Amino acid sequence: MxxxxxxxxxxxxxxxxxxxxxxxxxxxxxxxxxxxxxxxxxxxxxxxxxxxxxxxxxxxxxxxxxxxxxxxxxxxxxxxxxxxxxxxxxxxxxxxxxxxxxxxxxxxxxxxxxxxxxxxxxxxxxxxxxxxxxxxxxxxxxxxxxxxxxxxxxxxxxxxxxxxxxxxxxxxxxxxxxxxxxxxxxxxxxxxxxxxxxxxxxxxxxxxxxxxxxxxxxxxxxxxxxxxxxxxxxxxxxxxxxxxxxxxxxxxxxxxxxxxxxxxxxxxxxxxxxxxxxNPLDAGDLDVLRAFELLENRAGLLDTMIQLARPTRVRRDAGRAIGPMRLINVSEKGLSAFLLFSIPREAEDADLSSGAFGLILSDGEPDLVLEPRLWSSMGCDLMDPWPNDPPNFLRVRMFRPTYNGQFFQDVKRRAGQDGWWLDQSFVDFNSAKADNFLTFLGAQVQP
Structure with a gap:
């Protein structure tokens, strides 16, 4: 100034x-x-x-x-x-x-x-x-x-x-x-x-x-x-x-x-x-209902995309991300891989908790987190702390095929030990079910 x-x-x-x-x-x-x-x-x-x-x-x-x-x-x-x-x-x-x-x-x-x-x-x-x-x-x-x-x-x-x-x-x-x-x-x-x-x-x-x-x-x-x-x-x-x-x-x-x-x-x-x-000029009532359902789905995803497009620091300060995290160790048991991270003090109050849906683990690179088609290759679950886990640590579970997949291993090499981020993506369990039901109703309409 x-x-x-x-x-x-x-x-x-x-x-x-x-x-x-x-x-x-x-x-x-x-x-x-x-x-x-x-x-x-x-x-x-x-x-x-x-x-x-x-x-x-x-x-x-x-x-x-x-x-x-x-x-x-x-x-x-x-x-x-x-x-x-x-x-x-x-x-x-x-x-x-x-x-x-x-x-x-x-x-x-x-x-x-x-x-x-x-x-x-x-x-x-x-x-x-x-x-x-x-x-x-x-x-x-x-x-x-x-x-x-x-x-x-x-x-x-x-x-x-x-x-x-x-x-x-x-x-x-x-x-x-x-x-x-x-x-x-x-x-x-x-x-x-x-x-x-x-x-x-x-x-x-x-x-x-x-x-x-x-x-x-x-x-x-x-x-x-x-x-x-x-x-x-x-x-x-x-x-x-x-x-x-x-x-x-x-x-x-x-x-x-x-x-x-x-x-x-x-x-x-x-x-x-x-x-x-x-075809908006030839839309029946079920088409309108389907459009509303689709718009709600798109609006939810777009809101998530806008948040993920923000810098990692902003996402963390808003409580929507945890990072940068330091990878301490990885243990594989059965069909799961468990990753233990230490987290910075600034991320301890994040809104992410165990049981949250749609969590993705990455190096925070927007080119990855902004591509919904890649989310399944980074999907994970946040676990409750194990008995001996320190308070500033968190544990993440991934399916072993996801963890050992070529895509995530490439992410792991780029992130190294200290460049990890946990973000909230978008999950919608209802839209596909609602659309299937509307399609079923439409099939019942007699000419």
Whole structure:
């Protein structure tokens, strides 16, 4: 802050954002907590042809108007993604350079929650329910039945830019990495051209979301404060600043790669394709139920993936991981291998306990823990302490075929003695059963 300079952050790379986005979609959402409805919803689509945007402002708390705004914005999103899907289908080869990569960006995770809650409020609206089926189709083509391997999934369809900036950059800002301070710092450093400079009525010390008094002035008709046009312009400015930050992050990643430095953005994605198993225009009640079940499964897995994409130190401090651990000894009995570790004091209060499902043992490398298809090759169980185990030790059990497998032995060589991490992955025992039951019910329906 003394030098007003942009410096490297706590992590050299981020697994929350991809290095390529031929079609970038930016969203802004503001919620009024008094009325519990959206006040503003903004959409910007950027590709090689330029940028276009659409902004909806809701001056009243009318729920029907909120539903109309959701349909308007996400109708555009779905139409744009369908066009990308059609092009990539026509190309037919994901390795073709002409294939398009698509990604969704918000600045704050709070905005994603506001959109999610708005959708929940309108599940009785058939247009919104159809939209949920389209949300299922945001996942790449694969079987409808959820599987532990989650095959074909390219992780994280959306990114909260603030989380990426917090990982990668140390900025001259106070208290909060909000859009106003972050974009202004990057602009002063000459890294971006356009920053978010809110008008006086919109400026907040540590947040760039719409202030409560602005939305209340609008909805209560007090006759002073920003009107619909001013709020629309503020949303437009936030969309533009978010795009400027995302563009710079990708450009900086490319600069580092070109100069043989470590890559900065490491979220691995494939050219965008829509889920092909659902037809939202021909969906019966059982299809809707199946979609809800699938969305719950995907939401749970995506939440786990987002947590696993965070640095090991952050995962440990949040109680979701234990490490770095020191391997003391390994003993094999029957069909099990028992590994004894000593753990650092910082990890003694982790939320992981014996009997927890979905634990994975690795060297903490994100390329491993972010690949669900590899979790079974690192799966383990946390044991209750044996009688003579010291208090700062923990014991892990693995099936011997898993422990002696080539994959885990390679992990063991990389981790050595002191580089071990225990993480919580995602396990869903119910979705496949529910889908099988829905399939059974569908077979009973007589024409």
């Amino acid at each position: 003394r030098d007003d300079s942009v410096q490297p952050g706590t992590e050299p790379h981020s697994f929350l954002m991809p290095p390529r986005a031929d079609a970038a979609i930016y969203l802004v959402a503001d919620n009024d907590p008094v009325d519990d409805t959206l006040v503003a919803l903004g959409y910007r689509y950027v590709d090689s042809s330029g940028a276009r945007e659409h902004i909806e402002i809701m001056p009243t708390a009318d729920r029907a108007a909120e539903a109309d705004a959701l349909v308007s914005i996400f109708g555009r999103l779905v139409a744009d993604l369908e066009a990308i899907d059609a092009r990539n289908e026509a190309i037919g080869n994901p390795n073709d350079p002409a294939s398009l990569y698509a990604h969704i960006f918000l600045y704050e995770t709070t905005e994603a929650l506001a959109i999610q809650n708005a959708v929940k409020r309108h599940l009785e609206d058939p247009r919104v329910r159809t939209g949920l089926l389209h949300m299922v189709r945001l996942f790449p083509p694969d079987e409808v039945v959820p599987e532990p391997e989650f095959r074909g999934m390219q992780h994280l369809p959306a990114t909260a830019l603030r989380s990426v900036v917090e990982q990668l950059l140390s900025l001259p800002v106070t208290v909060s990495y909000d859009l106003r301070q972050v974009s202004a710092a990057l602009q002063r450093a000459g890294l971006i051209v356009e920053s978010y400079q809110p008008a006086t009525d919109f400026e907040r010390p540590f947040s760039s979301l719409l202030a409560l008094d602005v939305s209340r002035n609008l909805r209560e008709g007090r006759g002073h404060g920003p009107d619909v046009a001013a709020i629309r312009e503020d949303v437009r400015a936030r969309l533009a600043a978010s795009q400027a930050i995302a563009d710079w992050l990708r450009a900086e990643h490319q600069r580092r790669v070109a100069t043989s430095q470590s890559p900065m953005l490491r979220l691995n994605k494939q050219p965008f394709r829509l889920q092909a198993s659902f």
